[in-house]
Amino acid sequence: MFICVHLWFQVSFMIRIANGQGFWGDWLEAPVRLVDGGPIDYLTLDYLAEVTMSILQKQRQQDPELGYARDFPPLIGRIAHKLRDRHIKVIANAGGVNPVACARAVLKAAPGLKIAVVLGDDVLPRIDEFLAKGYEMRNIDTGEPISTIREHILSANAYIGAFPLAEALATGADVVISGRCADAALVLAPMIHRFGWGPDDYDKLAAGIVAGHIIECGAQCSGGNCQVDWQNIPDLANIGYPIVEAEPDGSFAVTKHPGTGGRIDAHGVKEQLLYEIGDPRQYMTPDCVADFTTIQLADTGPDRVRGHGVRGGPRPAMLKASISYHAGWKASGTLVYSWPDALAKARVADRITRQRLDQLGLRFDEIHTEYFGVNACHGPAAHPVADPTEVQVRIGVRGRDKRAVDRFTREMIPLVLTGPPGGTGYGEGRPEVRQIVAYWPALIPREEIQTRVEVVA
Amino acid sequence: MKLPLSRIAHTRSGDKGDIANIGVIAWLPQYYPILLREVTPERVKAFFGEMVEGRVDRFELPSLYALNLMLHHGLGGGGTVSLRTDAQGKTLGAALLALEIEVYERELTD
Numbered sequence: 001m002f003i004c005v006h007l008w009f010q011v012s013f014m015i016r017i018a019n020g021q022g023f024w025g026d027w028l029e030a031p032v033r034l035v036d037g038g039p040i041d042y043l044t045l046d047y048l049a050e051v052t053m054s055i056l057q058k059q060r061q062q063d064p065e066l067g068y069a070r071d072f073p074p075l076i077g078r079i080a081h082k083l084r085d086r087h088i089k090v091i092a093n094a095g096g097v098n099p100v101a102c103a104r105a106v107l108k109a110a111p112g113l114k115i116a117v118v119l120g121d122d123v124l125p126r127i128d129e130f131l132a133k134g135y136e137m138r139n140i141d142t143g144e145p146i147s148t149i150r151e152h153i154l155s156a157n158a159y160i161g162a163f164p165l166a167e168a169l170a171t172g173a174d175v176v177i178s179g180r181c182a183d184a185a186l187v188l189a190p191m192i193h194r195f196g197w198g199p200d201d202y203d204k205l206a207a208g209i210v211a212g213h214i215i216e217c218g219a220q221c222s223g224g225n226c227q228v229d230w231q232n233i234p235d236l237a238n239i240g241y242p243i244v245e246a247e248p249d250g251s252f253a254v255t256k257h258p259g260t261g262g263r264i265d266a267h268g269v270k271e272q273l274l275y276e277i278g279d280p281r282q283y284m285t286p287d288c289v290a291d292f293t294t295i296q297l298a299d300t301g302p303d304r305v306r307g308h309g310v311r312g313g314p315r316p317a318m319l320k321a322s323i324s325y326h327a328g329w330k331a332s333g334t335l336v337y338s339w340p341d342a343l344a345k346a347r348v349a350d351r352i353t354r355q356r357l358d359q360l361g362l363r364f365d366e367i368h369t370e371y372f373g374v375n376a377c378h379g380p381a382a383h384p385v386a387d388p389t390e391v392q393v394r395i396g397v398r399g400r401d402k403r404a405v406d407r408f409t410r411e412m413i414p415l416v417l418t419g420p421p422g423g424t425g426y427g428e429g430r431p432e433v434r435q436i437v438a439y440w441p442a443l444i445p446r447e448e449i450q451t452r453v454e455v456v457a
Numbered sequence: 458m459k460l461p462l463s464r465i466a467h468t469r470s471g472d473k474g475d476i477a478n479i480g481v482i483a484w485l486p487q488y489y490p491i492l493l494r495e496v497t498p499e500r501v502k503a504f505f506g507e508m509v510e511g512r513v514d515r516f517e518l519p520s521l522y523a524l525n526l527m528l529h530h531g532l533g534g535g536g537t538v539s540l541r542t543d544a545q546g547k548t549l550g551a552a553l554l555a556l557e558i559e560v561y562e563r564e565l566t567d
Contacts, residue, residue: 051536227550227551228467267467270523271480274482274521274525275480276478279516293517293518332540368533370542372542377542377548378549379506379507380506396541436537436538439474439537441474
């Protein structure tokens with residue numbers, strides 16, 4: 001009798017999954033407000049952009065105790081007592097290339113929490129082994145084989161899916177820390193864990209992925225970066241980050257805490273659904289292929305959108321890997337010219353700069369110039385501007401030769417005294433030379449990746 | 458009559474490598490056939506001129522009354538490689554709102 005009741009509770013409960021961070025650098029207050037602003041069961045946080053891993057690999061090379069997102073332990077320290085009191089579990093890919101060190105740092109900041117780490121995504125030490133096995137790891141976008149950039153590779157990680165994260169939740173951990181995983185997997189994992197979904201439940205897995213895609217960019221589905229009547233979106237300063245209320249049958253609602261700013265409606269959610277996707281019928285993830293054309297969306301109340309009807313297909317045979325590599329150096333500098341003849345002055349400044357670089361015999365892979373106030377954002381699609389009151393000219397260069405890029409950085413400020421009249425906006429000083437860390441998406445056979453879960457105490 | 462796309466749709470743009478994607482969402486279900494007729498890959502490619510060096514693909518999401526456009530080599534190399542300020546195409550959705558489309562009076566009756 002008790003077992004029946006227990007099972008009924010387990011499969012009948014709706015669970016609330018909140019996403020408190022869309023990227024590393026997102027609003028610091030968001031996760032705290034999610035914890036404080038109402039009931040949630042899970043708090044997910046995304047720390048890994050495409051090339052973040054290369055920065056973290058460098059950190060770990062210099063210090064074996066680094067290589068994870070350093071903002072994460074202090075955040076957990078700040079909210080640990082609330083997590084415990086309110087029974088909230090945290091799932092984050094803050095582990096980077098060193099999830100164990102991350103877990104240890106979290107324990108220092110919040111002793112007494114139970115942490116589970118998910119390992120197995122880092123394949124940097126295995127690149128040569130893969131090449132020897134004949135895996136070409138061609139760039140998914142360009143088709144080039146990875147051998148062309150082999151000696152420049154800085155990091156390599158497979159995108160793991162939600163099942164290893166669910167396994168980590170099953171240990172009873174308060175905080176689950178992974179390395180690279182599919183962003184939406186952070187949101188799908190609690191659904192798998194609580195509802196008992198299996199690898200063949202394609203439609204439900206796809207629904208979880210779609211729900212995850214909707215909230216994985218945080219407030220971008222709750223009124224942020226939203227074209228829908230944007231001037232009347234209430235209280236953006238206190239925008240509410242999104243919460244998915246997930247049901248065992250794969251349907252879900254997207255909502256936010258009462259009293260928060262922003263707005264959730266079907267039009268805004270559609271904008272986020274279409275964000276950064278390719279063929280919508282085949283949204284590939286490590287756990288399933290989701291068909292975004294099957295979702296039915298409806299406004300079901302203020303700041304509440306319901307989604308259902310999602311269909312999906314089996315997981316792909318190959319896993320996507322995110323590989324980063326050194327691709328040269330770049331720098332860009334800006335100057336501002338005011339009316340009259342703002343654009344003409346800006347164009348002359350550009351011409352002089354290019355001529356001086358050429359006279360020095362410096363060669364670059366690309367020199368690119370933009371005119372803000374005229375057509376920098378929209379290019380040929382820009383509305384014509386008759387007589388701008390000011391124009392900012394921005395010149396950027398990139399190339400393999402660091403010294404050439406460095407020499408360029410000394411060429412813009414002299415224009416103030418040696419070029420067109422009234423140049424300003426040089427106050428931030430000489431531009432920085434930055435390393436270009438480029439992204440190489442590739443495929444590897446999924447059987448090459450074995451994940452494992454470790455509890456850190 | 459000629460109208461800007463903004464009259465019948467809103468947009469959101471993003472990036473996948475050197476591909477810019479633009480979602481185009483009809484304000485009302487009855488505007489979706491106008492999107493299908495007017496927002497063609499050829500017109501979108503012509504609209505952006507030299508900013509988009511590759512082809513434009515269009516995908517349809519009828520249940521959402523929306524299109525997804527993929528603008529290949531549309532970001533100057535994309536991500537960290539591109540020298541553009543808008544290397545991730547955040548403003549391209551807004552740009553497309555100005556696309557001129559042909560709409561018939563009867564199509565606008567709500």
